[in-house]
Each structure stands twice: as C-alpha cells, then as structure tokens.
Amino acid sequence: MTPTHTSASDVVVEARDVTMAYGDVDVLRGVDLDIHRGEVFALLGPNGAGKTTTVEILEGFRRRSAGDVRVLGTDPERGDDAWRGRLGLVLQSWRDHPRWRVAELLAHFAAYYPDPREPAELLALVGLTDQAGRQVNRLSGGQRRRLDVALGIVGRPELLFLDEPTTGFDPEARHEFHLLVERLAREEGVTVLLTTHDLVEAERLADRIAMLVGGRIRAHGTPAELARRAAAQAEVRWTADDGTPRRERTGDPSRLVWELHRDADGPIAGLEVRRPTLEDTYLHMVHRAADGTDATADGEARAA
Amino acid sequence: MKGTHMRRYRRAGLQRGGIELRQLLRNPKELSGHLTNVAVALALAAYIGDDVPGTQTPMAHLVLAGFAAYLLFQIGLVNLPQMLVTEREEGALLRLRATPGGIPAYLIAKCVLVVGTAVGTLALLLLSAAVLVDGPLPHGPGGWLTLLWVTTLGLLAVVPLGAAIGAVLPNPREALALIMLPTMGLLVTSGAVFPITSLPVPVQQVASVFPLKWMAQGLRSALFPDSARAAEAAGSWELPMVALVLTAWAVLGSLLAVPLLRRAARRESGSRLSARHRKAAQSGAMPG
Structure with missing residues (x-):
C-alpha cells in the first residue's frame, strides 16, 4: 500500500508483530507499524x-509480550536518557x-535539554504568551493541553506522541489545537504520532492513518487511499421476489445490477447502489469487533 | 559527555528545589501547616512552669526540644510522603520520568526542599523560643556540633523512610490518614512532650525502636546543660545509641526507598494516570 522503498533512517517507528497480553486477555494481537520522518501518523x-x-509500548512505559519494536533506532525497553x-x-x-507559573515551568523543563527551544518563542507558538505569568491550575482545558504540547516539544524532539489530545475539548478549542498540530508538522517538521477515536480528526490531521480495532491494524494508508479502498466495494441492496431484503458487496455493481435485471426480466424492487464512505467502513469494523463477530476476513460480508 | 549531562540535571534539580521552596513560602495554607507546630510548641512552652523532675531544667525546654525533633520527624514522615503521593497522582513523576535526567533532578529537588524546610522551621522554633519564652540554645561549640549531627542524622533516618512510604501509599487523602495516627502516637510516647520515664516501661521500649525518641534525646543533649542528663531514662544522653539507632533507620530506609521509588516511577504510565483520575473524579474527590 505505502511505498516501502524509503531508507532506514527515515523510519522513525518500526513495529513488527507486537503482542500484548494481560493474563489471558489479548490486548494486542500482532501490530505492525511504520512511521516515517516528518509525517503525522494517526492511530485510529x-x-x-x-x-x-x-x-x-513505543514510549518505553510498558513491556510488550512479544514482537520487535524500534523507535528512533532503539528498542524502547532499553531506551536511555539520551533516547x-x-x-x-x-x-x-x-x-x-x-502551582507553577506557565513561563517558569517551561523554562524549568528547558533546563533538562542540551539545545532547548526558547520558552518565549514556544509560548507564542502555542498561543500562551498572554498566560505566561499565570498559575498552571488557572488555565482552561485547551490552554493546559497547549502548555503540555509546549512542554512536549521544548527539547526539540524528533518524535512527538499526542495521546487523545482533544478529548473533552469544545469545538473551538479543538479547532485551535488542530491548527497547532498542523503548524508543528508543516513548519517545524516534527514527526507526530497521534491517537484518536475520532475519524474526522484523523482525516483532518494525518498524512497516514492506521485503524486499530480489536488489537489489530485493520487498515492503513493515506486518508485518500483508505477512502478509495472503502468505496471500492459497493453495496447493492434490493428486495427479492419472495419479499426478503438482499444485500451484496461487489467491486462491479454495474454487472451485478445488469445480472439482476436480466434474471428478473423487469424492474427490481428496492434497488439501491451505495459506495461506502471511510466512516461506514470504520464503523462497520468497530461494530463487528464489538459484536464479537470479529473474523479476519474483511469485506465480502454477504447477508440474506 | 556524561559529565555535562549530570551537571545539567543537577542544576535543574537545584533550580527545581529553589522554585518549590519559594512556592512553599508563597502558599499560606502549606506554610501554616509548618508554622502551626512552631506556634503550638511556643504556646506550650509559655504555659508550662514546672521543672523536669530531679533537675533545674524547665519542663518548657523539654517540650521545645521535643517539638524540634518532632518537626524533623514530621517533615520526613508526613510532609514528604504526602508530597510524593500528590505529585505522583498529578503526573509530575511521570513527566519527569519522560524527561532526560528528570528523576535524579526530582530527588535533588526534594532534598533541597526537605533540608530547607527542616532548617528553616528548626531555626525559627529555636530562635523565636529563645527570644519569646527564654528557650534553650546550644551551649558552646560542642552543643552546636551535636545539634548539627543529630539534625542531619535525624533527617537521614526519616527522609528515605518517608520516601519509601510515599512510594507505596495509594493516594494523598488516605496517605495522610494512614501516617498521622502512628506519628501522633509516637509524639506522645517518645518523651518529646513530657519525660519518657513517666510512661510504663513496655511503652518506653516500643518507643525506643523508633527514631523520634532518639532524635528528641539527641537534641536535649545539644540544648540542655549536662546536669540535665540525670532525668534521662539511662541517666546519660546515650549519644552512641542515638547515632546507632538513627543510622540503622537511615540504612533501612535507604534499602527500602531505592527499589520502591524505582518501582513507583517505572509503574507510572499515561493509562494508569487516567484510570486514577477517572476514579478520583467518580468519587468527587478531585476537581475535574
């Protein structure tokens, strides 16, 4: 799907067949990931x-059960301070x-890094210049998260993790946060790994999306690729002669409709051809995982 | 290369300790927690008129020396664990874990804060007592030296232990409840506020296991005239025993603190933090 002829140094995160089990519960059942330098990657x-x-696991905060992981060329379980x-x-x-003041906290965390960003510039970048002297617990939720971003990038990281960054935001705070992430990626060249349960957010921000459902990556690619693939299998619905609703997925809906007409020798009751959107596909995957009818075979879901 | 990193982390730690000390001074609520002890000690000292039985030492002096020891004890075993638990809950420990050199800097900062608080409140207590209620001050260089080493060793006895407790306690509210009761029990039974000899022998023996009794005894030896030792349980200051017991607690505390702190830091992760915040929010204990 994605071209794999990039050089090794361009791969920031590489995960192969990562599994994670807590007791007998399998949380991850073989996750593969490749994240390249400079991209915004959404784990949806x-x-x-x-x-x-x-x-x-990628941050080095949790030990995986099995599989290989490289983040910036290092196994996170063995990551040192330099990493x-x-x-x-x-x-x-x-x-x-x-109880810390915004600028004070940022300046303090700059002190841990060899080549930190200028705290004042950073405050301007995340839009907190006016709040520089304010106590951290007096910030709004959105301001607090933007301060967290400033703290996250004060050491000029090569890879930034954003874990569900807009949960609980109102639409305006969410919009401002999206603009900030776009600016970071476009102007600052930071590689971003973003997790979200919001498809719209992933489509808006990410260069590439991986859909993680039920502990497996079910699909990955650019938003456009995923949308194209989602739409590749059209859904044809009609009502059979005996009155039962029928539904079939096909890559060639025109042929199926032609065949139906030929067999019926007349108009088809309730005929409908739909191209599923990415959202349809995503919700379909999520529902199937939730129902426990979680088979490996995607698509080809025929029902009578 | 490694050296410059360590220097940077040390500088960050010292800076952090300084900022936290300043925040303590700016925070009336927390500051009053420390000042209350001083005020209570001064009030008791002003109120009590008797002498320690069998000596010319005012009972007020015994109370002041006892409270001086208790100040150190409380900073190490109540304030420090509470601080550690609170900062773990808020995610400060996790952020520092994710920062290069964050954990060493955190430990340095806590040392600065603990030593600063201890020296500050101890000096405030002894000086204000000397001025206001004719309290005791060390006699001669020997007395000052004893004050210095008992204070240092006393802190070393309780700080690692407090850190170990802070690493295992569940949350700030329960932490306070769990620590306060035994601490107050020791304050009463360790001879800090009245002569230990007036207590039943088994109680004395239990109190002798813990550091507070020895810290108070060591401070009395620093602050009182030598003749006052007649009122001690053993009839002497037992300074070698003071040093031995406090050192033993320092060693035990360190042996516990290092692996427990390491485990506490290692266990921190974003999902554990959010799980705890969710639970706290459900119980309505933590502001959203």
Missing part, C-alpha cells in the same frame, strides 16, 4: 482497541505542577 480506533497500550531526550510526550491526563 475505538476506546479499548489497544491504542494507549501500543503508544505506551528519551529525542521524544516528546503529551498525555491525556496530566495535571502536574499546578
């Missing part, structure tokens, strides 16, 4: 799909340092 999936587990310094993290539920 419903809650409980294994997104956070995947990200924590940590090349990563930036923005987690969902940080409420730390509530």
Whole structure:
C-alpha cells in the first residue's frame, strides 16, 4: 500500500508483530507499524482497541509480550536518557505542577535539554504568551493541553506522541489545537504520532492513518487511499421476489445490477447502489469487533 | 559527555528545589501547616512552669526540644510522603520520568526542599523560643556540633523512610490518614512532650525502636546543660545509641526507598494516570 522503498533512517517507528497480553486477555494481537520522518501518523480506533497500550509500548512505559519494536533506532525497553531526550510526550491526563507559573515551568523543563527551544518563542507558538505569568491550575482545558504540547516539544524532539489530545475539548478549542498540530508538522517538521477515536480528526490531521480495532491494524494508508479502498466495494441492496431484503458487496455493481435485471426480466424492487464512505467502513469494523463477530476476513460480508 | 549531562540535571534539580521552596513560602495554607507546630510548641512552652523532675531544667525546654525533633520527624514522615503521593497522582513523576535526567533532578529537588524546610522551621522554633519564652540554645561549640549531627542524622533516618512510604501509599487523602495516627502516637510516647520515664516501661521500649525518641534525646543533649542528663531514662544522653539507632533507620530506609521509588516511577504510565483520575473524579474527590 505505502511505498516501502524509503531508507532506514527515515523510519522513525518500526513495529513488527507486537503482542500484548494481560493474563489471558489479548490486548494486542500482532501490530505492525511504520512511521516515517516528518509525517503525522494517526492511530485510529475505538476506546479499548489497544491504542494507549501500543503508544505506551513505543514510549518505553510498558513491556510488550512479544514482537520487535524500534523507535528512533532503539528498542524502547532499553531506551536511555539520551533516547528519551529525542521524544516528546503529551498525555491525556496530566495535571502536574499546578502551582507553577506557565513561563517558569517551561523554562524549568528547558533546563533538562542540551539545545532547548526558547520558552518565549514556544509560548507564542502555542498561543500562551498572554498566560505566561499565570498559575498552571488557572488555565482552561485547551490552554493546559497547549502548555503540555509546549512542554512536549521544548527539547526539540524528533518524535512527538499526542495521546487523545482533544478529548473533552469544545469545538473551538479543538479547532485551535488542530491548527497547532498542523503548524508543528508543516513548519517545524516534527514527526507526530497521534491517537484518536475520532475519524474526522484523523482525516483532518494525518498524512497516514492506521485503524486499530480489536488489537489489530485493520487498515492503513493515506486518508485518500483508505477512502478509495472503502468505496471500492459497493453495496447493492434490493428486495427479492419472495419479499426478503438482499444485500451484496461487489467491486462491479454495474454487472451485478445488469445480472439482476436480466434474471428478473423487469424492474427490481428496492434497488439501491451505495459506495461506502471511510466512516461506514470504520464503523462497520468497530461494530463487528464489538459484536464479537470479529473474523479476519474483511469485506465480502454477504447477508440474506 | 556524561559529565555535562549530570551537571545539567543537577542544576535543574537545584533550580527545581529553589522554585518549590519559594512556592512553599508563597502558599499560606502549606506554610501554616509548618508554622502551626512552631506556634503550638511556643504556646506550650509559655504555659508550662514546672521543672523536669530531679533537675533545674524547665519542663518548657523539654517540650521545645521535643517539638524540634518532632518537626524533623514530621517533615520526613508526613510532609514528604504526602508530597510524593500528590505529585505522583498529578503526573509530575511521570513527566519527569519522560524527561532526560528528570528523576535524579526530582530527588535533588526534594532534598533541597526537605533540608530547607527542616532548617528553616528548626531555626525559627529555636530562635523565636529563645527570644519569646527564654528557650534553650546550644551551649558552646560542642552543643552546636551535636545539634548539627543529630539534625542531619535525624533527617537521614526519616527522609528515605518517608520516601519509601510515599512510594507505596495509594493516594494523598488516605496517605495522610494512614501516617498521622502512628506519628501522633509516637509524639506522645517518645518523651518529646513530657519525660519518657513517666510512661510504663513496655511503652518506653516500643518507643525506643523508633527514631523520634532518639532524635528528641539527641537534641536535649545539644540544648540542655549536662546536669540535665540525670532525668534521662539511662541517666546519660546515650549519644552512641542515638547515632546507632538513627543510622540503622537511615540504612533501612535507604534499602527500602531505592527499589520502591524505582518501582513507583517505572509503574507510572499515561493509562494508569487516567484510570486514577477517572476514579478520583467518580468519587468527587478531585476537581475535574
């Protein structure tokens, strides 16, 4: 699907057949990932799909059960301080340092890195210049998350993790946050791994999306590729002679409709041809995983 | 290369300790927690008129020396664990874990904060007592030296232990409840506020296992005239025993603290943090 002829140094994250089991519960059942330098990569999936587990394995916070992982050329389980310094993290539920002042906190965390960004510039980048002297626990949710982003990139990381960054945001805060991520990727060249359960957010921000459902990557590619692939199998619905509703998926709906007409020798009751959107495909996958009818065979879902 | 990193982390740690000390001074609520002890000690000292039985030492002095020891004890075993648990819950520990050199810097900062708080409150207590209620000050260089080593060793006895406790306690509210009761029990039974000899022998023996009794005894030896040792349980200051018990607690605390802190830091991850915040939000205990 994606061209794999990029050089090794362009691959920032490489995961092969990663599994994770807690007791007898399989959370990840063989995840493969390739994330390239400079791209915004979205790991899309419903809650409980294994997104956070995947990200924590990549961050070196969790030991995988099996599989190979390289993040910036290093196995995260053996990552040292120098390696940590090349990563930036923005987690969902940080409420730390509530009594620090915004600029003070940013300047302090700059002190850990050999070549940090200028705190004042960083505040301007994330739009918190006016809040520089404010105490951290007086920030709004959106401001707090933007401060987390500033703290995440103060050490000029090569890879930035954003774990469900817009959960609980109002539409305006979400919009501003999206603009910030786009600016980081386009102007600052930061590689971003974003997790989200929101397809719209993934389509909007990501160069490439991997859909993680039920502990497996079910599909991956650019948003356009995924949409094209989703639409490749059209769904034809009609009502059979005996009155039962019929549904069939096919890559060639025109032929199927022609065949139906030929067999019926007349108009077809309730005939409908639909091209599924990416959202249809995503929801279909999520529902099937939730129903437990979680077979490996995608598509070809015939029903009578 | 490694050296420059360590220098940077040390600088970050010292800077962090300084900022946290300043925040403590700016925070009236937390500051009053430390000042209350000083005020209570001064009030008791002003109120009590008797002498320690069998000596010319005012009972007020015994209370002041006892509270001085208790200040150190409380900073190490109550304030420090509470701080560690709170910062773990908020995610500060996780952020520092994700930062190169964050954990060493954190430990340095906590040392700065603990030593700063301890020295500050101890000096405040002894000086204000000396000025306001004719409290005791060390006699001569020997007394100051004893004050210095008992304070240092006393902190070393309780700080690693407090760090170990802070690493295993579940959350700030339960932490306080779990620690306060035994601490107050020791305050009463360790001879810090009245002579230990007035307590039943089994109680004395239990209290002798813990550091507070020895910290108070060591401070009395630093602050009192030598004649006052007649009122001690053994009839002497037992300074070698003070050093031995406090050192033993320091060693035990360190043996526990290092692996427990490492485990606490390693266990932190984003999902654990959010799970805890969800639980706290459900119980309505933590502001959204």
